[in-house]
Amino acid sequence: MKIRAILWMISAALAVVGLLAVVFVATDKAETVKIGFVTTLTTGAGVIGRDMQNAVDLALDHLGHKMAGLDAEVIYADDQFKPQIGKQKTQRLVTRDKVDFVSGYIWSHVLLASRKTVVDSGAFLIISNAGASQVAGKLCHKNIFTTSWQNDQVPMALGKVLNDRGVKSLYIVAPNYAAGKNMVTGVERTFRGKVAGKDMTKWPGQIDFAAEIAKVRAAKPDGVFIFFPGKHTGAFLRQFKQAGLNGKIPLYSVFSVDSISLPKLQKAKMDGVLGSFNTNFWSPDLDTPANRRFVSGFRKKYGRYPSHYAAQSYDSIMLINSALVAVKGKLKDKDGIRRALRKADFQSVRGPYRYNQNHFPIQNFYLRQVVTDKDGNWTNRIVATVFKDHKDPYYKLCRMRW
């Protein structure tokens, strides 16, 4: 009896190990460049991840799924909007799938949790959204590149716009988490008028802004500044309109009124958003050859305008491609790849840009306005260039030299 039990135990143990072994063995095709792409595909934020995933797929289409003669394979991973899960998915990508590049990352807390895993593995990290100040400053690294921006920059551009437009007093509403605080710092860096009031809302739980909007009305500012990524934008704009403030207090935003929120707002006929201003490094109507191809390709394939999240992700893939072309597909040549990445020698959708010493783009920022296009769709259109060749405010904290 006892022996049978022990035998049973051993065979069960072997079965478990065997099962794991089957899972372990990932077929490793030769001559493939593997790119891991971490984004949020589930939860309410999954809509951002979908835009990024679509853009990456489009970039691969445009490249014929080849990079410098190598087969290009992208493995998507869903971080579920949680740092712990994002970290584990990143570990999976670098240790199991042994990817050469890790890209994506919407949220700075997920990025910061995963950063060390990528760096330690020797893979390159190409950030497609999260503009954490730490990574631009102290935590910069020779193998980390960004195709987006540092969080402070876009609101800094907006602050300048506010000055130029003669806004004397401003009310700020943003969620109380790291990126939200960065956005507020950013606008306060350049805005020279008076901050009439500031509310940091509970994130991500709070979607009722009645109290904050009542305070905005009471403060009678020349303008209100908001930052709300994802579904919160729609909620804020609705409540702003329902409070009768549309057209009374001009609305300025960053990363809120974009191609993700606009179709929804249009469906619900929330026309108060038309004419409102926001800043960004890119816009669907930006007239560069690469952008025309990207936007028309995206609209054709998916039937909607791409967002800036999509643009950054498309650029991430194109940047990787440019580096591989430069080293003629030699994946082992890390130094060569790094040198090529630093040149950013590719057709970016934003037009040509250079890398700063912290591997963040030195790029233009534009003022955009929400308009109706010739087909009747709501979209953003560039009104003016706010900053030319702008550098983020943290690069001096980065000790990297090259």
Next chain:
Amino acid sequence: MKVNLKGGFVAALFVALALVPVAAQLLDQPFYMLVAQRIMILAIAALSLNLLMGYGGMISFGHAVYVGLGAYAVGISAFYGVTNGAAQLAIVVGVSALVALVFGANSLRTRGVYFIMITLALAQMLFFLGVSLDVFGGDDGLNIDQRSTLFGLIDLNHRPSFYYLVFFALVTALYLCHRLVNSRFGMVIQGARSNEPRMQAIGFPTLRYRLTAFVIAGVMAGVAGALLANHTDFVSPDMMHWTHSGELIFMVLLGGMGSLAGPVVGAAIYLLLEELLSGWTVHWQLIFGPFLIAVVLFGRGGLLGLMEKGGPMAGRERDDG
């Protein structure tokens, strides 16, 4: 020792866990070693929660807070340059014991759902505190540049060493739970669950006993958090969010509440299934959700309960309020 299906399964699980690094080394696939390590760390936390839930009838909906506290204790001490593991452990134990003592004293007066909600409330306060602590990264969290050092005896940067340290911690935790549950102390706790007035009538100050159990569980979860911080090289308030407290409860329930090794099995099943399903399809929740329902409907007393009828929790009905 009576070896039955359930015992065999648990033993097999531990043998498999012990062999994971070997398999990983042979196959040059360290990823599942990391997965197994995370499973074991959260299993320790689930074990500690099971002391409260399964034996003490105290359903804490804020247990992830102690995991977070342990992790933050390591993170913050590393932030100030203290990486000595012994010193860190002392801080972890001190902090989690203190918080568990305060929280326990405030919540143990209530019963059932009210207890669930008050532990949630206290946990949410610490979560929001973490979000607002800008010095330590706020919502962005805190990077841990250097893992804990153990007088040069074990290098936590060496994957198999760290793995076996966690394995050792899990086995130790399991042994401690075993001793605790079968001690006089454990009997009082279990007695207080089923009939507190009687225990009091016999002359046991049950509140003090339950509070002690609460503190012990908090400290165990804190130690799990310290390991987790080293595992992820990172701490953030997200660790203390109520969804993670919920996950710990599900691990305990999945494996089988009130059976010693149940939480370990539950943690393994929960995390492996999540990892495999979410790697397979984005729509994994369409499968995972009904799976949880099936466990409740057909596996009363958790998955281990399926293997052994007549276990400690068979015929468990509404012992929570």
Next chain:
Amino acid sequence: MDWTLLFEQLLNGLQLGILLFLLAAGLTVVFGVMDLMNLAHGSLYMIGAFVAATVAIATGSFLLAMGAAIVAALIIGIIIEVTLLRSLYGRGHLDQVLATFGLILFFNELVRVVWGPEGLEMPLPAFFDTAVTIFGFSYPVYRLGVIGVGLVTAAFLFLVVSHTRIGMLIRAGASDRTMVGALGVDIKLLFTLVFGLGAALAGLAGVMAAPILSVAIGMGEEILILAFVVIVIGGIGSIQGAFVAAIVIGVIDTLGRSFLDDLFKLFLPANAAETAAPAVASMLIYILMAAVLFFRPQGLFPART
């Protein structure tokens, strides 16, 4: 002190409280009568909101949207009661929590498959989508509507509970379940009816919230926690308790968000106040709940003695 602002914020708090009440009422009745801890209540709320937004976009009619949402939540509620939840009565709360959490995952993903990840915005008739001037300040018409619907619903529930046979059974069920069964009442049917009522209330809450809060996957979870806070503070099974607690929480949360930073600035440096105020404002309702339970471990209006 700006008295109009204070009054306006009190009104905002009342309105938030009413919304919480709509969600909590169904939860507390189901909890009180069947002793069922139903986390999927938030899913019914979400489904109500999605159905309402879809109908409103297609037809432009708010009333049609409202009807469709309530009916949809009612039907789905009855389906899950008959197929699944019925067999969980008499189980421990933990089994119920695990199973209904499974339902949450399932419904979240189902909604994504059906409606896509982007969520919806629910259009409103123009006269609803603006503000009117009352008491010397302008206030959103729709929010006044929410307050009105909430008060009518509350009155209706009080009437049903205190003056009808089913209400008597609900009260009896909340205080002594076994007794009701022993009296020869068709418990199965009663439970299905009560659950259906709870589901319809969740659907109603979904419609009322949709035009303010946006319709998104997972919208049920965060607010569900708040609803639980409400019913626990109010005392499980008590509708009047839920009403009082919901209003108190709505008002306290709103006032905290409105005035805490000014208050803190009286005795803290501006910087510290700006950091501390949102943190404490977020904790406020939890502090309140902990305090209430500390002094009254059964909530404000315990239904069972």
